[in-house]
Every structure is written in C-alpha cells, then in structure tokens.
Amino acid sequence: xxxxxxxxxxxxxxxxxxxxxxxxxxxxxxxxxxxxxxxxxxxxxxxxxxxxxxxxxxxxxxxxxxxxxxxxxxxxxxxxxxxxxxxxxxxxxxxxxxxxxxxxxxxxxxxxxxxxxxxxxxxxxxxxxxxxxxxxxxxxxxxxxxxxxxxxxxxxxxxxxxxxxxxxxxxxxxxxxxxxxxxxxxxxxxxxxxxxxxxxxxxxxxxxxxxxxxxxxxxxxxxxxxxxxxxxxxxxxxxxxxxxxxxxxxxxxxxxxxxxxxxxxxxxxxxxxxxxxxxxxxxxxxxxxxxxxxxxxxxxxxxxxxxxxxxxxxxxxxxxxxxxxxxxxxxxxxxxxxxxxxxxxxxxxxxxxxxxxxxxxxxxxxxxxxxxxxxxxx
Amino acid sequence: xxxxxxxxxxxxxxxxxxxxxxxxxxxxxxxxxxxxxxxxxxxxxxxxxxxxxxxxxxxxxxxxxxxxxxxxxxxxxxxxxxxxxxxxxxxxxxxxxxxxxxxxxxxxxxxxxxxxxxxxxxxxxxxxxxxxxxxxxxxxxxxxxxxxxxxxxxxxxxxxxxxxxxxxxxxxxxxxxxxxxxxxxxxxxxxxxxxxxxxxxxxxxxxxxxxxxxxxxxxxxxxxxxxxxxxxxxxxxxxxxxxxxxxxxxxxxxxxxxxxxxxxxxxxxxxxxxxxxxxxxxxxxxxxxxxxxxxxxxxxxxxxxxxxxxxxxxxxxxxxxxxxxxxxxxxxxxxxxxxxxxxxxxxxxxxxxxxxxxxxxxxxxxxxxxxxxxxxxx
Ligand SMILES: [Zn+2]
Ligand SMILES: [Zn+2]
Numbered sequence: 068x069x070x071x072x073x074x075x076x077x078x079x080x081x082x083x084x085x086x087x088x089x090x091x092x093x094x095x096x097x098x099x100x101x102x103x104x105x106x107x108x109x110x111x112x113x114x115x116x117x118x119x120x121x122x123x124x125x126x127x128x129x130x131x132x133x134x135x136x137x138x139x140x141x142x143x144x145x146x147x148x149x150x151x152x153x154x155x156x157x158x159x160x161x162x163x164x165x166x167x168x169x170x171x172x173x174x175x176x177x178x179x180x181x182x183x184x185x186x187x188x189x190x191x192x193x194x195x196x197x198x199x200x201x202x203x204x205x206x207x208x209x210x211x212x213x214x215x216x217x218x219x220x221x222x223x224x225x226x227x228x229x230x231x232x233x234x235x236x237x238x239x240x241x242x243x244x245x246x247x248x249x250x251x252x253x254x255x256x257x258x259x260x261x262x263x264x265x266x267x268x269x270x271x272x273x274x275x276x277x278x279x280x281x282x283x284x285x286x287x288x289x290x291x292x293x294x295x296x297x298x299x300x301x302x303x304x305x306x307x308x309x310x311x312x313x314x315x316x317x318x319x320x321x322x323x324x325x326x327x328x329x330x331x332x333x334x335x336x337x338x339x340x341x342x343x344x345x346x347x348x349x350x351x352x353x354x355x356x357x358x359x360x361x362x363x364x365x366x367x368x369x370x371x372x373x374x375x376x377x378x379x380x381x382x383x384x385x386x387x388x389x390x391x392x393x394x395x396x397x398x399x400x401x402x403x404x405x406x407x408x409x410x411x412x413x414x415x416x417x418x419x420x421x422x423x424x425x426x427x428x429x430x431x432x433x434x435x436x437x438x439x440x441x442x443x444x445x
Numbered sequence: 446x447x448x449x450x451x452x453x454x455x456x457x458x459x460x461x462x463x464x465x466x467x468x469x470x471x472x473x474x475x476x477x478x479x480x481x482x483x484x485x486x487x488x489x490x491x492x493x494x495x496x497x498x499x500x501x502x503x504x505x506x507x508x509x510x511x512x513x514x515x516x517x518x519x520x521x522x523x524x525x526x527x528x529x530x531x532x533x534x535x536x537x538x539x540x541x542x543x544x545x546x547x548x549x550x551x552x553x554x555x556x557x558x559x560x561x562x563x564x565x566x567x568x569x570x571x572x573x574x575x576x577x578x579x580x581x582x583x584x585x586x587x588x589x590x591x592x593x594x595x596x597x598x599x600x601x602x603x604x605x606x607x608x609x610x611x612x613x614x615x616x617x618x619x620x621x622x623x624x625x626x627x628x629x630x631x632x633x634x635x636x637x638x639x640x641x642x643x644x645x646x647x648x649x650x651x652x653x654x655x656x657x658x659x660x661x662x663x664x665x666x667x668x669x670x671x672x673x674x675x676x677x678x679x680x681x682x683x684x685x686x687x688x689x690x691x692x693x694x695x696x697x698x699x700x701x702x703x704x705x706x707x708x709x710x711x712x713x714x715x716x717x718x719x720x721x722x723x724x725x726x727x728x729x730x731x732x733x734x735x736x737x738x739x740x741x742x743x744x745x746x747x748x749x750x751x752x753x754x755x756x757x758x759x760x761x762x763x764x765x766x767x768x769x770x771x772x773x774x775x776x777x778x779x780x781x782x783x784x785x786x787x788x789x790x791x792x793x794x795x796x797x798x799x800x801x802x803x804x805x806x807x808x809x810x811x812x813x814x815x816x817x818x819x820x821x822x823x
Pocket of ligand 1 (some may be wrong): 367374
C-alpha cells in the first residue's frame with residue numbers, strides 16, 4: 068500500500084502535451100490546469116462558490132502576503148488556509164521568493180536568507196528557506212514551493228549565482244519540511260540561458276521532488292525565449308512528475324506551455340485584467356469600458372458558458388464600469404477565469420483524443436495576442 | 446376573469462400586523478418583505494444569484510440614477526431593467542423625487558417639475574411627474590412610484606405646500622401611466638404633523654392606487670415621531686392594499702413598522718453598513734474591523750444561516766477588511782441582507798401563528814439599537 072497522497076497519473080500524451088490527474092489530500096487536480104491566484108487568501112472579487120462554478124480546481128495563495136498579514140499563526144489557529152479562505156479543494160502556496168525580489172525595497176540578501184522591508188508597514192522582516200517552509204506548513208497548502216532567488220533573466224553572472232543559491236536553498240527546504248500531507252516542489256531557475264536551464268533542471272530533477280516548477284519566466288523575456296526555456300527544461304524533467312510553469316496565464320502562453328509538456332499554470336492576469344475592465348476571450352482581449360459597448364446587447368463572448376455571459380450584456384457591464392460598481396470586477400473576473408479553465412478543459416480533451424496540435428494551431432490562428440513584450444535589453 | 450396582475454392577498458392579521466402575498470407579473474412577493482436597494486441597477490457587491498440564495502424577493506432600483514446613467518432608453522433597448530440587471534423577480538423603482546431633493550444642487554422647483562444639476566457631470570436635467578413615469582415605464586419595474594416633493598419634516602409651511610404639490614403630481618402620474626403591467630403606488634407625505642399625514646393619507650387613499658407608500662420619514666425625525674406617523678397613516682390607508690414604508694431598514698424600525706401594518710420596506714443601510722465593515726445582527730451592530738476580531742474563530746452570528754456565517758470566521762472577515770479585499774463587502778452585504786430577510790421571514794411566521802407581539806417584544810428586548818437620532822431642531 069502506497070501511503071503517499073500525491074500521485075500523478077498520466078492518462079494520455081500527445082507529442083509533449085500530457086493529460087493527467089494529480090492527486091492531493093484535498094482531491095484530484097485534472098491537468099493541464101490553470102490556478103486562479105488568491106494573493107491574500109481570496110481570489111479578488113470572487114467567492115469560492117463562484118470559483119467552483121466556473122471550474123477551478125486549484126487555487127494559489129501567496130506566502131509573502133500571508134506571512135505579513137494576517138500572519139501564519141492566525142491562519143493555523145483558524146484551521147489552516149483551506150478553512151480560513153473556505154476553499155476545501157487543492158491549494159498551492161508559493162514560497163515568498165518572487166515577491167521578496169520584486170515587491171520589496173531595502174532588501175539585504177545573504178547566504179542564509181533575505182531581510183527586507185514590509186511593503187505594508189515598513190517593518191523589517193526576514194525569510195529563509197526554513198522560515199518559508201515553516202510558514203507554508205502553518206498555512207497548510209497541498210502543494211508548497213522551495214524558497215528561491217529570482218534574478219533578472221539577462222544578467223548571466225547574477226542568474227548563475229542565483230541558480231546555485233536556489234539549489235542550495237532547495238536542499239534546505241527539503242530538510243526543513245516535515246508535514247507528509249504537503250508536496251514540496253523544486254524550482255528550476257537559469258534565466259534565458261539554455262545551458263543554465265539544463266544544468267538547473269538536472270540538479271533539481273535529481274533531488275526526488277514530487278513535482279517540479281519552472282521559475283523566473285514571464286519576467287521580461289520574449290515569448291520565443293520563454294518557450295525555448297520550457298523546451299530545454301522539460302526535456303530534462305522526469306515525465307512522471309507534474310510540471311508547473313509559475314506566473315504564466317495568457318491564453319497563448321497556456322497553449323504553448325501545454326504543447327511543451329507543462330501541466331500547471333497560475334497567474335494574476337485574469338483577475339487583474341478584470342479590474343481594469345479587460346475581458347479575455349479565445350480571440351483576444353476586449354476592453355469593456357469602450358463607448359462602443361454602451362448599446363451592445365451581446366454577452367462578452369457568445370460562445371462562453373460563464374455566469375456573466377449567460378446573463379449579462381456588454382451594455383450592462385459597461386454601465387457597471389462607468390458607474391464604478393464592484394459587480395463589474397466580479398463578473399469580468401468570473402468570465403476571465405472561466406475562459407482559462409475552459410481553455411485547459413478543451414486542451415485536455417484534445418490531448419485525450421490525440422488532436423492537440425490541430426487544437427493549438429486552430430486556437431492560435433483565431434487568437435489576436437497583445438503586442439509582444441519589447442523589454443529585452445540591447 | 447380578473448386581468449389585473451396585481452392582487453394583494455392577506456393571509457393573516459395579528460393586531461395591525463399583516464402576513465400576505467402581493468402578486469406581480471414577475472412573481473409573488475411574500476409580505477412583510479425587505480427590498481435590497483440596487484441603486485445603479487446592481488445591489489452593490491452582490492450578484493443576483495447571491496440575492497436569490499439569501500432570500501430576496503423584491504429589489505429596488507433608483508430612477509434618478511438610471512435616468513442619468515445609463516439612461517432609460519439603453520435599459521429599454523436591453524429588454525428592460527429585469528433583463529438588464531438579470532433580476533427576473535419583482536422590481537420596484539422609486540420616482541427620483543427623493544434624490545432630486547436630497548442629492549442635487551442648483552435645484553429649481555416650479556409647479557410643473559424640477560430642474561436640477563446632475564451630480565455626475567454637472568449637466569442641467571429636468572424631471573416632472575410625466576417624465577418620471579415615462580422613465581419608469583421604460584425601465585419596466587413591477588411597482589413604480591409617483592413623483593413627489595420631499596420636504597424638511599419640521600418646516601410646517603413647506604411640508605404643507607409640498608404635500609399639496611405631491612397630491613397634484615400624483616394625479617398627473619396616474620394620468621401619464623399607460624403600461625398595464627406596472628402598479629403605480631401613491632405616496633403619503635406630511636412630515637411629522639399628524640393632521641397633515643391624515644389629510645395626505647385620505648387624499649391618496651381616495652385615488653384608487655393599487656398600493657400606497659409612506660414617504661418623507663427616516664429623514665431626521667425621532668423614532669417615536671416616525672412610529673406615530675405610521676400609525677396615523679395606516680389608520681387611514683385601506684387594509685386591502687399593500688403599504689410600503691420608504692427608505693427604512695434598521696431591524697428595530699422593521700419590527701415597529703410591521704407592528705403598525707407596514708408590508709414593504711427598502712433601505713441602502715445593510716449594503717452601505719457592509720462596505721463600512723459593520724454587520725447587522727439580531728442583537729445589534731458589530732464592527733468587524735475591530736482588532737478584537739483578529740483571532741476570533743466564530744462566524745458573525747452563530748445563529749445565522751447565510752453563506753458568510755456558514756463558511757467564514759470573524760478573523761477571516763477582519764483580514765479581508767484590513768487587506769482591503771472586495772470579498773469583505775460581498776460577504777458582509779450577504780450577511781446583512783440575509784439578516785433582514787430572515788427578520789421579515791420570522792415576523793411573517795409569527796403573524797401567521799398569531800404571536801407577533803411576543804415575537805416583537807422578545808426581539809426588541811434582545812436588540813441593542815444604535816443611539817437615537819438627535820437631529821431634531823430646537
Ligand atoms: Zn463568459
Ligand atoms: Zn450571516
């Protein structure tokens with residue numbers, strides 16, 4: 068009898084794409100899957116009942132934010148994150164590393180960890196691999212992440228140093244972890260450098276983690292670079308473990324990631340866009356604030372089955388936006404999240420039926436992406 | 446065969462209190478009932494699905510706000526207010542009178558109507574009895590209201606002039622109304638003066654309206670004065686028509702209003718308090734922002750069956766408030782609205798069982814009201 072509550076069943080592969088199920092103590096996660104982000108123990112503007120209805124299976128929450136507020140002890144006293152936020156299904160927490168390296172000022176890094184100034188009250192705080200794991204154990208998510216150092220992707224010297232530190236920290240996270248009902252995932256770093264990515268993937272793959280993440284992408288590199296890095300890494304990571312591409316959530320990135328063997332995605336994009344009045348569809352983005360919507364009786368997307376599209380016109384959504392009503396954020400968030408869950412559902416079905424390439428090509432042919440990121444330094 | 450879609454069945458009386466059903470083209474309304482307010486065609490922070498779940502039967506929306514934005518023509522083009530806001534159950538619209546006299550500046554009143562400056566864009570706008578009815582016919586609510594003049598309740602000369610004008614305007618509203626699928630309610634005015642209230646109730650009662658409203662209360666007078674005015678008016682209004690007390694929604698006011706024969710209430714209080722972190726309970730108000738809630742594992746109200754109380758601790762709600770998360774407003778709004786719907790459900794049951802007085806006395810003995818309004822001029 069296998070007492071490991073975390074098993075990954077692969078039901079079908081189609082090229083590099085995989086359709087599977089990752090089992091957790093809070094239920095199975097069909098893969099590929101998109102995880103809505105509940106930064107502060109709530110997916111902004113959406114209730115758990117609405118998340119269930121729109122087809123979410125896994126929710127991500129941020130260790131950095133919950134560490135600072137309300138603090139891991141309060142969450143633990145309230146029975147852990149599942150009960151605290153009323154999400155009885157699988158939860159993933161990140162390690163805090165990404166936020167420490169992107170949100171905080173007056174950051175001081177040493178080999179043991181990072182001291183930083185809280186963006187909330189300016190107090191000095193410290194995270195180390197051991198503290199991150201301790202916090203994540205108190206939060207109690209099903210999937211927890213190694214504390215890693217996120218480097219600027221084009222600075223090779225820094226990327227290499229950060230990668231090695233990430234590896235040393237990963238070992239410390241493994242040693243610190245004690246709860247058997249949580250799966251600790253290792254994170255591959257290496258910026259945009261194929262040799263570093265390969266080296267990192269080999270090192271991480273050798274540690275026996277129950278799942279693997281690709282970190283440090285979608286942080287300013289081009290789409291082509293990102294996709295190349297996914298290919299390099301997934302050629303090394305063992306296929307019998309789930310693969311999680313961190314912080315990626317545009318529809319075309321999901322299509323490309325799944326094509327290259329990614330199983331799990333998360334991103335704030337759908338809910339953040341919603342609060343800025345932008346709807347995500349299978350053909351591209353739609354700004355509902357535009358005056359052209361004022362008398363438009365159509366739903367956001369005539370092919371969408373979400374609560375917003377089944378019941379509301381673009382005219383009504385634009386009215387809510389101009390009237391600054393909270394319901395606008397709720398309805399557009401529901402739509403955007405449904406759209407991504409529907410995308411991964413359709414992708415999974417296509418993989419099961421051995422037609423993922425045709426599905427992906429058809430999707431991309433109909434999809435008008437946002438302009439490519441031009442932030443690569445000269 | 447009676448083709449009138451609006452009938453009021455009284456199932457039981459208990460003293461002056463009544464339990465009934467008011468039938469409308471969008472379904473029956475059990476009375477007494479509390480109507481959540483959807484000022485701008487949305488009950489703030491709550492979806493219609495959540496309103497159904499918490500037991501709402503009737504929603505109020507504001508003609509003044511919808512007249513200015515998005516405008517009645519757009520609502521009509523979208524199939525009317527029921528479809529626009531996705532509330533297929535009964536809707537009531539007020540006339541715009543109250544907002545014109547309380548929200549606008551640079552108001553100019555004449556016998557024909559009121560010219561005022563929009564609070565949104567500063568444009569000059571005009572409402573008359575005929576325009577108000579036309580707008581309300583385009584919106585298409587089940588219950589619509591006569592355009593009335595709301596006076597400061599203690600200025601007898603002004604109150605008397607406004608009352609007579611309200612009567613003249615009520616006749617014009619009746620003449621302007623053409624849709625048979627809407628019920629136009631007349632409004633009794635008269636400030637805090639019993640003789641004026643009686644005179645107004647007699648005049649309005651003689652016009653053959655399918656329902657009657659008591660306006661101009663809860664605007665600064667004492668609770669004792671309000672309750673006295675309700676008694677004076679309801680002694681005159683015919684018992685076979687529903688009675689609607691406008692803009693009243695504190696628990697103790699509902700108890701006293703029902704006791705005196707009121708059937709319908711509406712108020713922004715439960716949703717407005719929710720956005721200011723205050724929960725309404727059968728024992729009084731609770732400010733969830735208070736630090737004492739930080740580690741409190743209890744729900745807002747252990748006896749409440751709402752979605753928020755079934756699933757969330759006070760500690761979580763306080764976390765959402767301090768983190769400025771939208772979900773705080775949603776969950777507390779759901780709780781506050783549920784509390785008022787539960788109150789009228791229990792009141793209705795008590796009336797049906799002939800024990801309303803004991804129910805009301807018991808409620809008031811356990812309820813700690815907010816401090817009495819001291820705004821009465823010397
Ligand atoms: Zn949709
Ligand atoms: Zn409740």
